[in-house]
Each structure stands twice: as structure tokens, then as C-alpha cells.
Amino acid sequence: MVSGKLTNMSTSSSTPQVVTRFAPSPTGYLHIGGGRTALFNWLFARANGGKFLLRIEDTDRERSTPEATAAILRGLTWLGLDWDGEVVSQWDRRARHAEIAHQMLARGTAYKCFSTQEEIAAFRTQAEASGASYAVFQSPWRGADPSSYPNAPYVIRMLAPRTGETLIEDQVQGRVVIKNETLDDMIVLRSDLSPTYMLAVVVDDHDMGVTHVIRGDDHLNNAARQQMVYTAMDWAVPVWAHIPLIHGPDGKKLSKRHGATGVEEYQAMGYPAAGMRNYLTRLGWAHGDMEIFATDQAVEFFDLKGIGKAPARLDFKKLENTCGHHLSMMENAALLHELDGYLVAAGVVALTSGQKDLLSRGLYCVKDRAKTFPDLIEKAHFMLISRPIVADEPAAKALDPVSRGILKSLTPQLQTVSWTKEEIEPILNQFVAQNGLSFGKLAGPIRAALAGRSTTPSVFDMMLVIGRDETIARLTEASA
RNA sequence: GGCCCGUUCGUCUAUCGGUUAGGACACCUGGUUUUCAACCAGGUAAGAGGGGUUCGACUCCCCUACGGGCUGCCA
Numbered sequence: 316m317v318s319g320k321l322t323n324m325s326t327s328s329s330t331p332q333v334v335t336r337f338a339p340s341p342t343g344y345l346h347i348g349g350g351r352t353a354l355f356n357w358l359f360a361r362a363n364g365g366k367f368l369l370r371i372e373d374t375d376r377e378r379s380t381p382e383a384t385a386a387i388l389r390g391l392t393w394l395g396l397d398w399d400g401e402v403v404s405q406w407d408r409r410a411r412h413a414e415i416a417h418q419m420l421a422r423g424t425a426y427k428c429f430s431t432q433e434e435i436a437a438f439r440t441q442a443e444a445s446g447a448s449y450a451v452f453q454s455p456w457r458g459a460d461p462s463s464y465p466n467a468p469y470v471i472r473m474l475a476p477r478t479g480e481t482l483i484e485d486q487v488q489g490r491v492v493i494k495n496e497t498l499d500d501m502i503v504l505r506s507d508l509s510p511t512y513m514l515a516v517v518v519d520d521h522d523m524g525v526t527h528v529i530r531g532d533d534h535l536n537n538a539a540r541q542q543m544v545y546t547a548m549d550w551a552v553p554v555w556a557h558i559p560l561i562h563g564p565d566g567k568k569l570s571k572r573h574g575a576t577g578v579e580e581y582q583a584m585g586y587p588a589a590g591m592r593n594y595l596t597r598l599g600w601a602h603g604d605m606e607i608f609a610t611d612q613a614v615e616f617f618d619l620k621g622i623g624k625a626p627a628r629l630d631f632k633k634l635e636n637t638c639g640h641h642l643s644m645m646e647n648a649a650l651l652h653e654l655d656g657y658l659v660a661a662g663v664v665a666l667t668s669g670q671k672d673l674l675s676r677g678l679y680c681v682k683d684r685a686k687t688f689p690d691l692i693e694k695a696h697f698m699l700i701s702r703p704i705v706a707d708e709p710a711a712k713a714l715d716p717v718s719r720g721i722l723k724s725l726t727p728q729l730q731t732v733s734w735t736k737e738e739i740e741p742i743l744n745q746f747v748a749q750n751g752l753s754f755g756k757l758a759g760p761i762r763a764a765l766a767g768r769s770t771t772p773s774v775f776d777m778m779l780v781i782g783r784d785e786t787i788a789r790l791t792e793a794s795a
Numbered sequence: 796g797g798c799c800c801g802u803u804c805g806u807c808u809a810u811c812g813g814u815u816a817g818g819a820c821a822c823c824u825g826g827u828u829u830u831c832a833a834c835c836a837g838g839u840a841a842g843a844g845g846g847g848u849u850c851g852a853c854u855c856c857c858c859u860a861c862g863g864g865c866u867g868c869c870a
Binding site for chain 2: 372492534597636
């Protein structure tokens with residue numbers, strides 16, 4: 316499933332093609348912020364007829380798990396973000412990373428450093444003790460004569476410029492200038508010959524032909540160091556776009572205490588994927604006043620210019636509202652199919668084929684009013700239950716003796732009417748008129764009888780959906 | 796500590812030197828009504844603070860405050 320091989324993805328030189336990538340580390344589920352980063356990359360690639368690649372950054376062997384990779388792929392799939400080509404494993408490419416590190420050595424843009432971790436720690440504590448609040452580590456091996464090299468383990472460090480500044484032309488953040496003196500000679504190859512992230516990410520992005528790096532702005536500072544690697548190798552620097560992170564409702568970085576942080580949790584809560592995509596797209600990106608849009612519209616209009624600079628907070632009310640629009644826009648077949656996925660994700664029992672049949676007949680009267688799948692199921696309750704109907708408390712109150720009497724005298728009149736709204740409606744209107752009732756006095760008990768609930772879709776719709784026989788049976792049962 | 800980024804209604808945002816600062820969610824009021832939702836009409840609500848630049852700043856510059864990030868042989 317995950318491969319370190321690279322199929323020929325570099326673009327032919329004549330037609331420069333947009334290539335984006337999402338590169339999560341497999342240490343847990345797909346975070347909602349990661350999901351949005353992936354979404355932006357996907358949208359940008361699709362908007363430009365380019366490719367969206369996926370790479371798993373699994374060089375941290377301690378924390379990377381295959382389960383996490385699987386969870387991330389599931390989350391992306393649920394969000395509808397399809398990637399091009401094979402999933403690349405960064406770990407599988409470690410030989411290539413080491414090769415580049417040695418090329419840097421040969422080019423004189425990197426050097427061997429024999430300082431031990433203890434020596435580095437000592438350097439820092441000493442720097443702090445001597446007043447300096449913090450100091451970037453300066454390796455004594457920088458510029459050392461190779462004849463003085465001991466026979467000991469070493470790391471390969473980038474020979475970073477100590478003066479001047481590095482310019483990041485960021486499509487979201489604008490022009491960012493970082494003084495080189497604040498950057499250290501970062502390690503590119505560890506003493507166990509494994510690559511560090513800073514090296515691997517550049518080598519992989521280059522080899523994969525990535526043209527646009529769209530990622531969280533927690534990487535903005537890293538971009539400067541990574542750009543040095545591109546320069547050291549004479550590689551073309553990609554277009555940078557560092558997008559702000561998502562925050563919780565309180566403005567703090569989104570974390571578990573805010574509730575759901577995993578994409579799959581949102582599936583389990585019953586948000587439709589299209590609504591989730593719409594909401595996440597609008598979170599930090601805007602195209603004028605456009606709020607509700609289908610995914611192909613988002614693809615049509617998405618651009619880097621529309622991305623905002625400030626972190627956005629998650630707003631569940633707006634998420635729900637957006638999802639409500641999408642639920643009502645969805646085709647029945649697609650909706651039913653996704654409903655199945657929700658039931659599995661939520662660990663709820665699947666629907667019987669009988670229930671599905673009724674649902675597809677009656678979806679029209681519930682999908683406009685539901686915001687999430689559990690919401691939809693509650694509103695479709697009358698379609699999913701079978702007799703005897705159990706009334707909840709408010710419904711039971713609506714079935715007092717007087718109301719039962721009303722239902723009892725109504726029922727015979729439904730026996731012969733043709734079963735359309737046009738025919739049923741006059742019968743009920745006539746009935747309330749003859750008995751000096753308000754329509755509400757009749758509708759309440761009907762709701763209770765048919766659905767066992769006090770809030771339901773229109774009584775006409777319910778009658779139509781479950782049919783004459785079932786309607787009469789439920790009314791009879793309730794009025795007994 | 797140092798460096799980097801950010802700051803428009805409660806929230807998501809529009810605005811790209813001249814607007815009664817617009818839209819959406821949420822909230823409130825009224826209408827419709829068969830409950831809920833929806834819908835229609837209306838309403839409350841914003842440029843963090845302070846200095847500049849300018850005829851004129853939400854918009855450009857500086858400072859402060861607040862929030863976030865980076866500062867690893869993590870990614």
C-alpha cells in the first residue's frame with residue numbers, strides 16, 4: 316500500500332504542472348487541521364489540473380504506526396480527497412536522503428560534526444549561564460580539517476550561512492525575512508545514518524516534483540532552513556503557502572479538550588462529508604460572499620489569494636448549518652449510501668432493506684429539515700419503527716382520552732379516500748370543521764399515533780409515506 | 796529569552812486609501828404555520844490600543860498589548 320518508489324512524477328519540462336502534496340506523520344488519526352491542509356492542497360491541485368500526492372512522513376520509527384497510516388487514509392477517503400499515484404513512504408526513501416546528504420558533503424555545503432549530544436547540551440547550559448538567553452549551537456567541527464576527524468560516530472550538518480538573510484516569498488504570509496544568524500547548522504543526517512525531517516522533506520518534495528508547498532504555518536520558520544537545502548543542491552525552490560492553524564472555540568490551539576479533533580470523529584457525529592468539505596474550505600478561505608457551494612464549485616474558485624492569514628476558530632453551529640444545506644442538496648441515493656457509512660462509523664445497527672425502501676420514499680420530507688445524520692434519523696423516526704408504536708412522553712400526553720376519541724372517529728373516513736395529499740387534506744379539514752376543532756388539535760394526536768413523537772414532518776407526508784394500511788393500523792392502535 | 800506570524804460584529808469572513816464597513820452563522824423581534832425545521836420581513840453587533848504618513852486611513856509605517864508558531868540527532 317505504501318511505497319518508497321517514485322513512479323515517474325516529475326513533470327515534462329514543456330508543460331509545467333501543478334503538483335501539491337499532503338505529508339502527515341503517522342502518529343495518530345487524521346487531525347481536523349491536517350484534513351483542512353489536505354483539502355487545500357487537493358483543491359489547489361484540482362483547480363489547476365495538477366496532481367495531489369500523498370506522502371507518509373514515517374521517519375520517526377518510535378512513533379509511527381501502520382494503524383495511524385490506515386486511519387489517515389480512511390479520513391482522507393471519507394473527506395473525498397483522492398490522491399494521485401502511490402502513497403510514498405518517507406522511511407523507504409532513506410537511502411536516497413543519505414545519498415543527498417553525502418552529495419552536500421561533496422559539494423561543501425555540509426560537514427561532518429562529531430559533537431556528542433552531551434556536548435551540545437553542555438554548550439546550551441553554558442550559554443544560558445553566561446547571560447545569553449539562548450544561543451544557536453555552533454559546532455566546533457564547522458570548517459575543521461578532515462585530518463583531525465576522530466574515528467567516531469558523526470552527524471552531517473548543513474553548512475548554513477551565518478550572515479545575511481533568507482527570503483521566503485510566501486503566497487499567504489507575504490514576504491518573510493529571516494536573519495541567517497538565527498538559524499543553526501541543522502543536522503541533515505543523524506549518526507545512525509537516518510535522515511532528519513528537514514532533509515527528507517526537501518529531497519522528497521524535489522523528487523516528487525512538488526511545485527507548491529501548502530502546509531500549516533507552524534512550518535513557516537522551517538521554510539527558511541529548507542530553502543537553504545534547495546539552494547545547496549541547486550534545486551528550484553517551490554512556491555510556499557503557509558496557512559494558519561485551526562483553533563478551538565476559545566481561540567487556543569485546537570486540542571482534545573475542545574472535543575473532536577479527529578476527522579473520523581466528525582463522520583461518527585454524522586456530518587455529511589460534502590458539508591464538512593464546504594465548512595472546512597470556508598474556514599480560512601473566502602471567495603467574496605460565497606458561503607454554500609458544491610465541491611466542483613470550490614474547485615472552480617479556489618485560489619491561494621483567498622486564504623486568510625489569521626487562525627480560524629471552529630464553530631459547530633455554522634458547521635451544522637452548512638451541513639444542513641448539503642443534506643438537502645444531496646441526491647437520495649448518495650444520501651442513503653453515506654448514511655450507511657455513518658451508521659458503521661457511529662457503531663449503530665444497519666438499516667434493514669425494508670427501512671431503506673421506506674426511507675428512500677420518504678426522504679423528501681425529512682432531508683430539508685435535518686442538519687446531520689442522527690438528526691435525519693430522528694426526523695425519519697416514523698419510517699423506521701414498526702407497531703406497536705411506543706410514544707415518548709410529550710406524545711403520550713397528546714393521546715389523552717379525548718384525542719383518542721377524535722382519532723377513532725376520524726379513522727373510518729380514511730378507508731375509502733384515494734391516497735393522495737389532494738384527497739386526504741380536504742377530509743381532515745372537513746373533519747376539524749365538523750367537530751369544531753383547530754387543525755392543531757387533530758395534528759398533535761396524529762403525530763403521536765403515527766410517530767410516537769410530538770414533532771414530526773407534516774402529517775400528510777407521514778400518511779403518504781407509510782401508506783393507508785399502516786396509517787389506519789397505527790391510528791387504530793393508538794385510539795384503542 | 797531570541798526570532799517569525801497574526802489581530803474587522805460573539806464566530807467565519809468581504810473590503811485591496813475615499814463605503815451609511817457588506818455577507819453568512821448565532822442571537823432577538825414580527826410574520827407564516829400543523830409540531831419542529833424551513834421560509835419571509837426587520838433588528839442588535841466590528842476595524843485591539845497608541846503614535847505617525849496622507850486632503851483622507853480598517854487598508855501604509857512604527858510602538859505596545861494580546862494570541863500563535865519556531866528555537867531537537869520530532870515531524
